[in-house]
Amino acid sequence: MSPRKRLPPPAEKPAVGPELARIPARRILVVSPVIQIRLAPGDRVLVSPGQKVDAGTPIAERTSDAEFVEVGRLGGSGNGNGKEPGDAGWRGLQQERRRPPTPGKWWVGGDDRRGKSTRREGPRRIAGTLLYEFNGRWSAAAGERHDKIESPTSGVVMEAANCIGIAMKVTGVAIPAAVAGGEPARGYLDVPRLVEGELRDTALDVGRSGAVVVAGGRVSAEALTRARAMSIRGMVAGSLGQAELRDLAASEARQRAGLHSMPPFGVLGLDGHQRRPIASPILALLAALAGREVAIVTEPPLLVLDVVDVPLPELPPDWVRVRSGTHAGREGRWLSSAGLHRFRAGIHLEAANIRLGDDLGPTVIALADLERFIL
Amino acid sequence: MSRQPRVFFALDFGAATTSAALVGHAGGRWRLLAHAAAPSTTELDALLFGILDRVERADPELLEFVSAQERPKTADLVADLARLESRSSPPRRIAVLAGSKRQRRRLEEVAARAGWLVVGGSADVDDPLELSRLVLAWDTHAVLLGADPTPGGDEKRHLPMLGALVAAAARRRPELAVVLAGGAAIQESDFSGAGEHDRILEVAKTVAAAGPAAGADDTPVEVPSAAPAAEPAPDEARSAEVAEGAIAADPLAAAGAATDTAAAPAAPQPAAPAHAAPVELNAAAPDRHDSVLLAPDAESGQPAGSALQQVLEGLRARSDESRLGVARSVRSLALLLDKSIEVIEVGVDGGLRCRAEAVGPGHRTVVSSHVGMASGSFTPDDLTDEVIDEVLSWSTIAFDRYRLIDRLRDLRSSPWGEADGEGALLRLAAAKAAVQRLVAATPEISEREMPDILIAAGGVWASTPPSVVALAMADLVRRPGVGRLACDQARLLGPLGAITDEEERRKMLKDLVEDVLLPLGSLILPAGIRQGRSAGRMRVMGETANSDIDLQPGGIWAVELAPGQTARADMDFRDAVRLGARGRHFSVEVSGGLGGLFVDLRDIPLRLPDRADQKRATWESWQRAMWSEIDE
Incomplete structure (x- = not known):
């Protein structure tokens, strides 16, 4: 898989035999x-x-402490926009300000809405978006804290x-993933040495600050906590469990509640939730891209590479990977169709003979447990 | 050969499975020549090639005959043969808003029965900001605002605010479909607009006028849909044409008796796609929101809520949707066979329970009802604690909760993965939990008698041994009586339901009924058995074998009875039991199947130990009796 080739034109479709075509295809990019x-x-x-x-x-701009606010009657124009002259888009925002109030329009609280000032603290400014008008009075979702996205x-x-x-x-192009957690984040791609396909938590040190780290088959809750503490921007793993996602969501919630916001952190599971190593063609691609800027996107789950010119691994057309079942994560070459095969618990499934890794003999694997890669 | 080909593909595009069947006219009738199923990610042409290749290898003359070609080329047939298609509608989300929690629950229930993924809020509990979040969320495709026809004080005072909130959201998101149900229609003036809006109003009036009769027919009202931004291609946009007369008492009643199959039929015509004349709802005035439906309240119809359910179903589903197709086919079958038929279908993006039966013996009018629910999926998108508990309660494997969630989520993304071994057991537990949810959501079907034919459908049963599918049906549909169990193995009910013409569909089903319904066996399920001693004896006298069984309470037995065979089962109970009627001596005709004859003397409803490990052991003992290969 060492020789590389450039991304083929989108219309080009690698030819595979009719039997191989029955294996679900997975697009690498x-x-x-x-x-x-x-x-x-x-x-x-x-x-x-x-x-x-x-x-x-x-x-x-996200209003992280948005609350329901009774705005009251509004005139023909809004009350402000929170921008100062000279800011980018100032002219457009001025025009926006002149528009009559409509649902969704940005609104900045007037004096009466800035909260009661005391001697010790200054007046509070609240801003948000208008929700609806009822009986001539407007309501809004507004708050004091606004974070840039x-x-x-x-x-x-x-x-x-x-x-x-x-x-x-x-x-650019992107590597699709199965599951994502956290927030969209960006950093340089770091592919550390994996031990048996896994990354040790101790490898997540401050030297990787600002990186999106390839973390092997599975990422643990401890690794996520440590990565955040080390200002790592994201992690990419073969799988991401529900328990880890729950911990990450709780951590995100705590971050949002805190006054000091941390840089966004995202995590991707390329294959799903159960433990599986990263597929070798994808790992080879990630290794080739090490050091370049990448982005984690959560909707849909993607690792965005920003560029179109990507060094792709050369793949034999009969290269397949076991996606699920007892051999999940192993890869090999298609040998022949095994027809309808009787598997465990007396279940009959269409199967194929696959030579997995360095095995001497073929292994019979259900077609539905296999995947092949398309570029 | 200059004849027209008399063969077509029946294709069912499910969320997880693409199922293809080759149906040809040979020997004077339509026949299922071959069928296959594959993950929906598989290339369709590869699947069709495989089917044709099998037929060609098995009987090349047959392929020549039905295709009306000498030495037909497989590639040409794949490209040229007619296709009858049905497909799953992707799940869509509706935000249910009400003035009171009570009303919100009712509306949520109806929306869920119409197949929507439901999120909801009520003004007496949630603040307007939370309600706005629900309505403005990107993945919310429709809003249902409802109230009683004469709103009480608890919801009346909130309605004007809710109307303003929804109208504001609708202005922000013109693609959002809005349904004002019952007394909420008074807020219609909040949504400016005319023309299209007036026409939509008529739909609701039709439904409202139909009242109780609406429940007798399961045809959803076709309503204009403001398609979600992310979803349909232009050719999939729904028509705004109103299906006039869609609420007729029963279209089958007017169709009359079934007639013999025509001698040289052409391939059937699928339902006219509803996207013939897409209407750009907001083309003229972008800031005007026209896609507002006025619908009946959550109690209208028989059963209660069915009128609103029809409107919401019409808003959600495509006209060629598989589940609606299954419901239509079942209605035709009920009339054709003059039997009560019930279908339980479980898939990845939802499930269906439907029932059809003649009004009375000899009647040509069929009463049918169906409920398709997103939560009927064997691996729902929203894995709540309740869903996890349900799966755990049916599982014979001890799972850690998070491990189970991981496995169910992976099952959703790869529904065909690990179909053997432990994966098969997990799939079975998840499927049973899904059926349990469907059964709980359809009390109006559960209160009916045991159907004459109970059909298991959906991809989840595809690889499960027939006897295990039969056991699952016996576990879940526990009503005393005797019924036949069958499986829609080739998944033909959906595509056949896409045939618009009722008579044509019935003719096709008449020919194909033996091929469509793969017999699993018969189920004898008496109620009122006393525990502790032998309940009596049963003798099964068939063409090839006789059996004599001591009826021990609490057990389930499978008696070998091959497909196509019939037998007489004579039962003598010590005490009176219910088996349709109440009595001690029963003699019933039973038919065989892949699983045989099942005699179930377990309690109705099932009584299970409270402790999880004991419950698992109980399930396993019953399962092992039907699934001897489980330890392989």
């Missing part, structure tokens, strides 16, 4: 996928459809709406 950044009432977008954005560009990758904005979300077409 997707070109220009559409990603989503989900927003909630109180959040506003800072970009508009058609706009090109680079990685790191602020695309939205940066684009994890470069692309073109397709949809952008306050309170709802942003859809963006990525410029």
Whole structure:
């Protein structure tokens, strides 16, 4: 698998025999996928459809402490936008401010809404989005804390709406994953040495700060905690268990509740939830990309590579991988069809003879437990 | 050969499985020539090639005859043969809003029975911000705002605010479909618009006028759908044409008696796609929200809620949806066979329970009802604690909760994976839990008598041994009586239900009924057996074998009776039991199947130990009796 080739044109389709075609195909790369950044009432977008954005560009502002606010009557124009002259998009925001109040419009609390000031603290400013008008009085989702959301990758904005979300077409290619946790994040790809396909927790040190680390077959809750503490931006593993996802979600919630926000952290499980090593073609691809900037996207789960020119591993056409079952994670070559085979518990399934790894003899594996790779 | 080909593919595109069958007209009738199923990720052409290749190898003359070609080329047949298709509708989410918690529960129940994934909130419990989050979420495709026809004080005071909230959300998201049910229709003025809106209003009025009769027919009302932004391609956009007369008491009643199959039929015509004339609802005025439906309240119809269920189902499902197709086919079968038929279908993106039967002996009118639920999936998207508990309660394997969640989630992403060994046991437990949810959600079907034919359908049963499927049905559909068990092995009920013309569908089913329903056997399930001593004896007298069984309470037996064979079962009980009627001596005709004749003397409902390990041991003992290969 050492020789590399460039990404083939999208229309090109590798020819496989009719028997091999019955094995579910797994695409190693997707070109220009559409990603989503989900927003909630109180959040506003800072970009508009058609706009090109680079990685790191602020695309939205999240109101992390949004609460329901009775705004009262509003005149023909809004009360402000929280921007100062000279800011990017100031002119557009001025125009936006002149628009009559509508659901979703950004709103900044007036004096009466800034909270009662005391001698010790200054007036509180609250801002958010208008929700609805009822009996001539407006309601809003607003709060004091606003965190910028940066684009994890470069692309073109397709949809952008306050309170709802942003859809963006990525410029480059991405490796699809099965499950994601945390938030979209960005960092340089770090592929440390794996011991029997696994990464030891002690390898996650401060030297990997700012990295997206390839963590082997499984990532543990301890590794996630340690990675966050070391300012690591994300982890990519073969699988990601529900217990780890739960711990990560709880950690995210604590972060949001805290005053000091940490950089976003994301985690990807390439295959699913049960323990499996990373597929060798994907690991080879990741190794070839080590050191380059990548992004973890959670909706859908993707590792975005930002570039189109990717060194792809050369794969034999009969290369298959066991996706599930007792041999899950092993790889080998297709030998022949085994027809209808009787498996454990007397279950009859279509099967194939596969030479797994360095095994001398073939192993009979159900077709549905196999996957082949397409580029 | 200049004849027209008399063969077609029947294709069922499920969420997990693509099932293909080759149906040809030979020997004077339509026949199932071959069928195969594969993961939905498999290339369809590869599947069709495989089927044709098998037929060609087994009987090349037959393929020549039905295709009306000499030495037909497989590639040409794959490309040219007619296709009858049905497919699963992807699950969609509806946000249910109400003024009171009580009303919200009712509406959620109806929406769930219409196949929606449901999230909900009520103004008396949740604050408007939380309700706005539900409505504005990207994956929410529709909003149902409902109230009693005459709203009480608890919900009346919240309705104006809810109307304003939903109208504001609808302005932000023009693709959002809004349903105002019952007394919530008073908020219609919050949604400006005319034209299309007026026409939609008529749909609701039709349903409302249908009232109790609506429950007699399971045809969903076709309503215009504001398609979600991410989902349909332009050719899949739903038509805004209103299906006039969709609420007729029963279309089968008007169709009259079944007639003989035509001598030289053509391949059947699938249901006209509902996307013939897509309507751009908001093309004229982008800020105007027209896709508002006025629907009956959550209590209208018989059973209660069925009128609203029809509207919501029409909003969600495609016209060629597999589950609706199964329901239509079952209705046709009930009329054709003059028997009560019940189907339990379990898939990845949902499940279906439906029942059809004639109003009375000799009647040509069929009463049918169906409930398709997203939570009827064997691995639901939302794995709540209740779902996990249910799977654990049916499992014969001890699982850690998180490990079970991991396995169920992987099963969802790879439904065909690890179908043997422990994976088969997990799949069976998950399927039983799904059927349990379906049974719990359909009390109106459960209160009926044991059906004459009970059909298991859906990919989850595909690789399970027939006797185990029969045991699962016996475990879950516990009503005293005698019934036949069958399996829709080739998954033909869905595609055949896509045939629009009722008479044509019935003709096709008449020919194919033996092929469609793979017999699993018969089930004898008496109620009222006293524990502790022999309940009596049973003699089975068949064409090839006779059996004499001592009826011990609490057990289940399988008597070998091959498919196609019939036998007479004479039962003498010590005490009076219920088996349809109440009595001590019964003599019933039973038919065989792949599993044979099942005699189930366990309690109705099943009584199980409280302790988890003892419960697992009990399940395992029953399962092992039917699944001797389990230890292989």
